[in-house]
Amino acid sequence: MAPLTIVNLNGEPLCEPIEVGGTVVTGSWLRALVWDSSNYNGRVSLMLEGLELQDDTQVYCPEGDPVVVTAVRCTNQYEAVTWGKADSGGDSKVVAKQLAGGVMAIYSTAHAFAALKAGGEVVTWGNPMFGGDSREVAQRLACGVTAMFSTRTAFAALKEDGSVVTWGDGPSGRVYKEVENKLSSGVRAIYETTNGFFAWQHGDKVVAWGNAMFNGMSQEVADRLSTGVIAIYRTDNAFAALKDGGEVVVWGDESFDGISRAVADRLSEGVIAICSTDEDFAAIKEGGEVVTWGDGPCGGGLPHAVVNRLAKGVSALYSTASAMAALTVDGAVVTWGDRSYGGVSREVAVELAEGVIAVHSNNSAFAALKSNGQVVTWGYAPCGGDSTAVADKIANGVGTICCTDSAFAALKSSGEVVTWGKAVGGGDSGTVASKLATGVTSLCSSHGAFAAMKQDGEVVTWGNSACGGNSRDVVHSLAEDVIAVYSNSSAFVALKVCT
Numbered sequence: 001m002a003p004l005t006i007v008n009l010n011g012e013p014l015c016e017p018i019e020v021g022g023t024v025v026t027g028s029w030l031r032a033l034v035w036d037s038s039n040y041n042g043r044v045s046l047m048l049e050g051l052e053l054q055d056d057t058q059v060y061c062p063e064g065d066p067v068v069v070t071a072v073r074c075t076n077q078y079e080a081v082t083w084g085k086a087d088s089g090g091d092s093k094v095v096a097k098q099l100a101g102g103v104m105a106i107y108s109t110a111h112a113f114a115a116l117k118a119g120g121e122v123v124t125w126g127n128p129m130f131g132g133d134s135r136e137v138a139q140r141l142a143c144g145v146t147a148m149f150s151t152r153t154a155f156a157a158l159k160e161d162g163s164v165v166t167w168g169d170g171p172s173g174r175v176y177k178e179v180e181n182k183l184s185s186g187v188r189a190i191y192e193t194t195n196g197f198f199a200w201q202h203g204d205k206v207v208a209w210g211n212a213m214f215n216g217m218s219q220e221v222a223d224r225l226s227t228g229v230i231a232i233y234r235t236d237n238a239f240a241a242l243k244d245g246g247e248v249v250v251w252g253d254e255s256f257d258g259i260s261r262a263v264a265d266r267l268s269e270g271v272i273a274i275c276s277t278d279e280d281f282a283a284i285k286e287g288g289e290v291v292t293w294g295d296g297p298c299g300g301g302l303p304h305a306v307v308n309r310l311a312k313g314v315s316a317l318y319s320t321a322s323a324m325a326a327l328t329v330d331g332a333v334v335t336w337g338d339r340s341y342g343g344v345s346r347e348v349a350v351e352l353a354e355g356v357i358a359v360h361s362n363n364s365a366f367a368a369l370k371s372n373g374q375v376v377t378w379g380y381a382p383c384g385g386d387s388t389a390v391a392d393k394i395a396n397g398v399g400t401i402c403c404t405d406s407a408f409a410a411l412k413s414s415g416e417v418v419t420w421g422k423a424v425g426g427g428d429s430g431t432v433a434s435k436l437a438t439g440v441t442s443l444c445s446s447h448g449a450f451a452a453m454k455q456d457g458e459v460v461t462w463g464n465s466a467c468g469g470n471s472r473d474v475v476h477s478l479a480e481d482v483i484a485v486y487s488n489s490s491a492f493v494a495l496k497v498c499t
């Protein structure tokens with residue numbers, strides 16, 4: 001086993017080393033350790049080898065190699081600038097005064113935002129059906145909130161006293177009587193899925209709510225989820241929970257239940273990561289074995305050619321809506337599933353045979369990043385599967401890739417941004433090409449637009465105006481001093497130094 005240690009900026013341990021060799025941990029799980037074992041409150045950034053870990057980031061901890069994560073307490077306060085679809089949070093006029101200063105962090109559902117301010121106050125705006133209206137719980141959100149979590153339609157706030165406040169639409173936004181008392185104290189962290197929440201309490205007890213997530217759940221499954229859950233994954237009709245011992249617990253509608261039983265023995269231990277499409281799951285086990293299940297094109301018995309290529313061992317899995325791609329331990333990519341969604345990569349097989357370090361995907365296309373900075377694409381051509389028009393620009397020097405639902409943007413080491421895919425989804429950046437030629441440091445995206453942050457703090461946007469591609473109304477506010485950009489499905493929020 002290998003020890004995982006969380007340290008502060010001075011290199012001082014914040015908790016006892018944990019043996020995690022051969023397993024996968026998530027950013028939210030690591031954040032829970034920080035909150036539980038230190039006096040760090042509010043926003044905490046977790047850094048691993050220079051990269052910031054998000055709550056849903058999966059970190060593989062190999063056998064024998066120690067892992068050191070640095071926790072940085074964020075105490076700076078900023079003002080928030082918004083743009084994009086008005087009722088998704090692009091218009092924040094009703095809370096403008098509250099967002100003019102003191103903002104520490106931004107959180108989002110699909111169509112609303114929440115700002116955590118100094119002192120633990122929470123400010124919300126956007127579509128009320130998605131948590132944009134928190135007036136019913138305003139008193140409880142006036143102070144003392146230390147962290148925020150969200151599903152697609154609801155928010156949950158964790159307070160200093162260990163209680164939880166929830167709001168938003170539907171079951172995931174309401175805490176039912178049977179669990180309400182359990183959330184009044186002792187909660188140390190919350191994990192969010194698309195449709196529900198899990199709250200970790202002291203003693204590693206788990207409280208869950210959000211009916212949409214628990215369709216098809218028996219009492220047996222509920223009992224198995226009571227401890228040790230580190231991540232939740234979903235398809236359109238089923239769920240899979242990864243536990244700290246490598247066990248996978250699955251549940252869903254009746255048709256799915258029979259399919260998952262066929263691989264139950266192989267999911268009882270040793271799983272380190274899970275990936276899903278709209279209909280199927282795939283899991284990586286220790287040693288690189290892949291297990292698939294589901295009722296779509298990726299979940300049944302895999303073709304022998306795919307099985308043979310996966311036998312060398314898999315280090316990561318990626319997916320579109322109906323296809324999967326596996327990155328093998330020797331840097332090759334193996335694909336399966338619906339041809340229209342990238343399940344067949346025969347035309348770029350030579351380029352994918354070696355040297356791949358990461359794969360990115362949108363709804364229907366993949367983009368592989370190679371160690372030499374080259375990008376290789378396949379899948380549905382109009383949505384970025386065909387990058388012929390920019391092939392010379394992405395032949396080398398690319399450092400990272402960002403995507404909308406139907407387009408890609410590559411950030412090169414020179415600070416240049418290259419885009420391809422559907423123009424309406426951000427694949428055409430011609431109107432801002434001169435600003436994207438150099439100096440860009442990071443990219444952010446909504447479903448249909450991109451936002452690029454530059455070295456001088458300027459933000460440049462393009463893509464579908466209904467999704468935040470047009471920021472002309474706040475262009476002066478985005479001209480300098482921006483330190484971070486956040487997004488939901490159709491709007492953006494920029495944090496900038498208070499003037």
